[in-house]
Amino acid sequence: MLVFGVLSITDPGNKGLAATGLTPLIVGFLVFAIGLSLGGPTGYAINPARDLGPRIMHAILPVPGKGPSDWGYSWIPVVGPLIGGAIGALVYGACWPG
Numbered sequence: 149m150l151v152f153g154v155l156s157i158t159d160p161g162n163k164g165l166a167a168t169g170l171t172p173l174i175v176g177f178l179v180f181a182i183g184l185s186l187g188g189p190t191g192y193a194i195n196p197a198r199d200l201g202p203r204i205m206h207a208i209l210p211v212p213g214k215g216p217s218d219w220g221y222s223w224i225p226v227v228g229p230l231i232g233g234a235i236g237a238l239v240y241g242a243c244w245p246g
Contacts, residue, residue: 151236
């Protein structure tokens with residue numbers, strides 16, 4: 149959703165948004181809207197570094213009484229956004245070629 153939305157907002161053929169200079173604000177609203185609508189079910193898995201870095205630190209640091217780092221689930225927030233971004237770009241390219 150993020151890549152598809154950013155490509156839609158920054159499309160040169162979309163003269164309404166590009167001419168106003170508000171593109172960064174609109175992209176920020178897009179990220180906010182994705183977080184509000186999909187953040188609960190997906191854990192806000194937009195940025196792979198947001199999950200991977202803390203998970204690595206949790207595995208390395210000697211914190212007493214800590215639980216497992218759950219490496220079985222760790223690939224989902226890392227690989228999922230990468231695959232989803234590629235699919236979003238392909239769908240955008242198929243819907244609005246050129």
